[in-house]
Amino acid sequence: MAGAIDYFQFVLAPQIVIGLVLGVAVILVALGLTIIFGLLDVINMSHGEFYALGAFISVSLAALGVPFWLLLILVPALMLPVGYVVERVLIQRVFHSPDRHVTTLLLTFGLGLVLEDVFRLIWGPNPLRLDTPIRGAIEVAGLFLPLYRVFMIGIGALIIIGTALVVYRTRIGAMVRAAAFDRNMAASLGVPVQLVYAGAFAFGVSLAGLAGVLLAPIYSVFPTMGRDFILMAFTVVIVGGMGSIAGAVIAGLFLTQVQAIASLYISPVWTDPIVFGIMVIMLMVRPQGLFGRLGHA
Amino acid sequence: MRDALTNSMRASHLLAFVLVVFALITAAVGAAMNDTFYLRLATEALIFAGLALSVDILLGYTGLLSLGQALYFGLGAYISALTLMQVPSFWAALLVAIVSGLVLGLVGGFIALRVRGVYFALITFGMAQVIAKVIYNTRALGASDGMTGVPIINVNLGITSISSASPAGFFLVVLAVTMVLYALVAYLLDTPFGRLLIAIKANDRRVPFLGYKATTLRLGSYVLAATIATVSGALYPMLRGFVSPELLFFATSGNAVITVILGGVGTLVGALYGSILLTVLKSVIGSWTEHHLIIIGLLFMGAVIFFPQGLMGVIRPKVAKWLSRGGKS
Amino acid sequence: MTTPVLETRNLSIWFGGLRAVDNVSFSVARNRITTIIGPNGAGKSTLFNLISGAIRPRAGGHVLIDGVDYTAQPPYKMQAAGLARSFQITNLFFNLSVAENLRLASQILEPWRMAWRPVSASKAALARVDELLERFSLTEKANYQAGELSHGEQRRLEVAVALACKPKVLLLDEPTQGMSHGDTQDTAELIKSLTSDVSVLLIEHDIGLVMSLSDHVIVMHQGQKLAEGAPADVRNNPAVQAAYFGHA
Numbered sequence: 049m050a051g052a053i054d055y056f057q058f059v060l061a062p063q064i065v066i067g068l069v070l071g072v073a074v075i076l077v078a079l080g081l082t083i084i085f086g087l088l089d090v091i092n093m094s095h096g097e098f099y100a101l102g103a104f105i106s107v108s109l110a111a112l113g114v115p116f117w118l119l120l121i122l123v124p125a126l127m128l129p130v131g132y133v134v135e136r137v138l139i140q141r142v143f144h145s146p147d148r149h150v151t152t153l154l155l156t157f158g159l160g161l162v163l164e165d166v167f168r169l170i171w172g173p174n175p176l177r178l179d180t181p182i183r184g185a186i187e188v189a190g191l192f193l194p195l196y197r198v199f200m201i202g203i204g205a206l207i208i209i210g211t212a213l214v215v216y217r218t219r220i221g222a223m224v225r226a227a228a229f230d231r232n233m234a235a236s237l238g239v240p241v242q243l244v245y246a247g248a249f250a251f252g253v254s255l256a257g258l259a260g261v262l263l264a265p266i267y268s269v270f271p272t273m274g275r276d277f278i279l280m281a282f283t284v285v286i287v288g289g290m291g292s293i294a295g296a297v298i299a300g301l302f303l304t305q306v307q308a309i310a311s312l313y314i315s316p317v318w319t320d321p322i323v324f325g326i327m328v329i330m331l332m333v334r335p336q337g338l339f340g341r342l343g344h345a
Numbered sequence: 346m347r348d349a350l351t352n353s354m355r356a357s358h359l360l361a362f363v364l365v366v367f368a369l370i371t372a373a374v375g376a377a378m379n380d381t382f383y384l385r386l387a388t389e390a391l392i393f394a395g396l397a398l399s400v401d402i403l404l405g406y407t408g409l410l411s412l413g414q415a416l417y418f419g420l421g422a423y424i425s426a427l428t429l430m431q432v433p434s435f436w437a438a439l440l441v442a443i444v445s446g447l448v449l450g451l452v453g454g455f456i457a458l459r460v461r462g463v464y465f466a467l468i469t470f471g472m473a474q475v476i477a478k479v480i481y482n483t484r485a486l487g488a489s490d491g492m493t494g495v496p497i498i499n500v501n502l503g504i505t506s507i508s509s510a511s512p513a514g515f516f517l518v519v520l521a522v523t524m525v526l527y528a529l530v531a532y533l534l535d536t537p538f539g540r541l542l543i544a545i546k547a548n549d550r551r552v553p554f555l556g557y558k559a560t561t562l563r564l565g566s567y568v569l570a571a572t573i574a575t576v577s578g579a580l581y582p583m584l585r586g587f588v589s590p591e592l593l594f595f596a597t598s599g600n601a602v603i604t605v606i607l608g609g610v611g612t613l614v615g616a617l618y619g620s621i622l623l624t625v626l627k628s629v630i631g632s633w634t635e636h637h638l639i640i641i642g643l644l645f646m647g648a649v650i651f652f653p654q655g656l657m658g659v660i661r662p663k664v665a666k667w668l669s670r671g672g673k674s
Numbered sequence: 675m676t677t678p679v680l681e682t683r684n685l686s687i688w689f690g691g692l693r694a695v696d697n698v699s700f701s702v703a704r705n706r707i708t709t710i711i712g713p714n715g716a717g718k719s720t721l722f723n724l725i726s727g728a729i730r731p732r733a734g735g736h737v738l739i740d741g742v743d744y745t746a747q748p749p750y751k752m753q754a755a756g757l758a759r760s761f762q763i764t765n766l767f768f769n770l771s772v773a774e775n776l777r778l779a780s781q782i783l784e785p786w787r788m789a790w791r792p793v794s795a796s797k798a799a800l801a802r803v804d805e806l807l808e809r810f811s812l813t814e815k816a817n818y819q820a821g822e823l824s825h826g827e828q829r830r831l832e833v834a835v836a837l838a839c840k841p842k843v844l845l846l847d848e849p850t851q852g853m854s855h856g857d858t859q860d861t862a863e864l865i866k867s868l869t870s871d872v873s874v875l876l877i878e879h880d881i882g883l884v885m886s887l888s889d890h891v892i893v894m895h896q897g898q899k900l901a902e903g904a905p906a907d908v909r910n911n912p913a914v915q916a917a918y919f920g921h922a
Contacts, residue, residue, distance in 0.1 A: 141650050149463045155649045162642035169636045317482040324475045331468045332459045537781045537789045547767040553749035556782040
């Protein structure tokens with residue numbers, strides 16, 4: 049019995065925490081992706097690059113002396129106009145073509161390529177680090193938890209809950225859901241659909257940027273970090289259901305926990321194939337994911 | 346009464362012929378100047394043109410965007426390398442590649458064709474990533490370093506034999522293989538089978554009412570595309586002497602898609618010209634700056650927005666018109 | 675009594691609480707025109723979807739072609755059984771030429787191995803295309819994209835595409851929908867001329883057309899078969915009048 053408790057305390061629980069840390073970030077990124085798909089019907093293949101952009105900007109601003117708590121507010125705020133411009137200037141151009149799914153996918157794929165190389169141009173190819181803003185650890189029920197990770201999980205959870213509240217309980221959220229459900233009907237009811245689209249895209253991208261800031265002190269920051277991260281985010285969105293916020297949260301928690309705990313028993317290099325395998329199986333068996341789409345849920 | 350689709354295909358053939366003529370000139374000039382680098386680069390462009398061809402079959406004709414076609418290309422390369430290290434025979438490697446392509450295509454198609462559209466794109470993306478990571482982590486296959494030591498082979502053509510080490514010689518061999526692949530695909534796409542693929546892209550809901558099973562047709566297209574990609578990949582280790590997991594990564598699949606879009610989706614010959622275009626762009630821009638991806642990426646985005654029909658998409662209809670005027674009715 | 679070319683028995687499908695098609699049984703006589711009429715929402719197109727294999731009769735029933743049970747078979751098998759249909763909302767290959775639309779539909783007349791030979795080798799299919807272009811007055815528009823045709827021409831092409839495979843029974847879903855008066859009359863003549871080769875099951879709204887074309891009329895209302903009989907009998911049926919006008 050004591051052995052089991054020890055196992056839990058020293059092996060399993062820390063791994064669960066690691067899973068939660070990743071989970072929170074993945075959910076933030078996946079939320080943005082799923083909102084963009086649920087509302088605009090656009091697959092943003094460059095979404096990972098916006099996550100990376102958030103991380104890179106925070107590294108640069110931190111080097112200029114900006115304190116971390118300010119970064120948490122500033123960086124997502126900076127990402128909003130970036131997202132808005134991308135949506136209005138790029139996405140809208142191909143939005144009305146008959147095969148919108150394919151063209152926006154290709155367009156954002158191209159954007160991702162460009163952004164990745166821009167990162168290399170501005171910040172160089174080598175990994176950068178952001179210092180952990182909150183050092184030390186606390187002991188809770190015999191578990192030894194690094195403070196920053198606890199903080200990160202807390203902030204992330206707050207933002208996620210806040211997003212859900214905004215979407216489901218506010219007037220703005222109602223407009224977003226209406227526009228997702230039936231664009232023309234929403235427009236005739238006075239919903240400023242263009243603004244809602246651009247705003248949703250900007251918000252989604254901003255969430256990704258926030259995830260980038262939050263994870264920057266934990267993982268290093270390098271140009272291809274978006275590409276590696278986006279696969280997990282896509283898997284979460286697909287398993288949870290494209291356009292479903294609840295789905296992104298549940299699938300995000302589930303998959304990151306699976307990965308965290310599986311890496312205790314299997315070499316970590318195999319957990320990625322397992323996670324992607326889950327995505328493929330999901331697409332074969334139930335392509336719409338666990339839950340419905342935004343507006344339809 | 347001339348069939349418009351057949352006319353377009355004939356225009357493709359003419360443009361392909363022009364390409365072959367240029368290629369032969371290139372080989373002659375390169376051989377005369379004892380060049381190695383540019384001929385090998387051109388050979389590589391042709392090998393990747395085969396991969397682009399396989400993407401066009403799916404995207405341009407069947408209406409399926411595959412973001413993981415490099416899976417078959419890379420597997421073809423690995424299988425070829427393994428075969429050559431046991432049996433250093435060009436024909437053996439090709440044969441193994443063809444059979445592998447058919448089998449892998451069936452398996453992959455069974456998995457991927459459950460869904461269409463965006464989900465198909467993501468599932469092909471996922472499949473390629475999974476296998477790429479598995480290979481990346483498999484020591485027996487060289488892990489992240491890949492496998493080197495693929496022997497130089499002699500391509501036995503009966504009356505003569507060409508060494509894979511000969512820049513001009515092997516260039517001609519690859520040109521021949523690529524053009525055979527092109528010819529095969531072009532032929533099939535102008536048959537009722539090929540026309541049904543085009544019909545699926547145009548309106549897949551009506552096709553079953555014409556008496557055909559859309560899923561079987563898609564599978565046929567997918568297996569064809571997989572085999573083309575596998576055979577093209579099989580040529581890679583013969584040229585470069587090694588294989589690495591990069592061949593399966595998303596960058597390779599992505600490049601193929603860019604090639605098709607820039608070259609002209611749905612024209613077949615666009616895949617060939619696109620590959621040459623992309624290789625030239627990469628070399629030229631790459632010589633100015635390390636960050637050629639920014640420019641190529643922007644070009645690609647520009648093409649998607651302003652020029653979705655691509656280079657051959659603009660040129661081919663003009664050639665088709667010219668042909669139908671000059672031809673008999 | 676001869677076997678009807680098409681017969682349905684107790685065909686039913688429910689969507690949630692809605693009985694879209696409820697226990698519908700009827701038969702289509704060989705080389706005759708049978709017309710289904712009914713107010714909007716009566717379930718007529720859903721009935722066509724059930725018969726042609728687009729959806730399955732999950733709540734029960736059978737579809738028989740020439741006495742053979744083809745219930746719940748997918749569309750390509752229904753086609754092989756000799757059934758073809760046109761669509762209420764034009765469902766052509768819009769970015770392909772008129773000729774190509776017809777050729778695609780005619781190819782099924784050729785043996786399988788012709789699928790691997792060049793298109794120009796399928797002489798029977800190409801001859802059928804010319805025949806259809808002639809019959810449906812579309813010869814001049816043969817090389818036009820189907821999407822470029824006028825609405826009336828597109829509706830004609832819809833019927834031609836369905837007819838291409840030489841079916842036994844042809845299901846036409848509101849073929850004259852949206853047509854001008856002249857086009858409608860021409861199309862009616864055309865449909866009448868079809869009965870020498872095929873049996874026709876027609877959905878129509880134009881009562882004048884129904885009266886002049888039909889050999890047999892079936893009235894549907896709220897998913898059920900309300901009445902059937904000769905055109906004049908159906909028109910004078912009080913229950914039918916009540917369904918359409920709300921009173922007898």
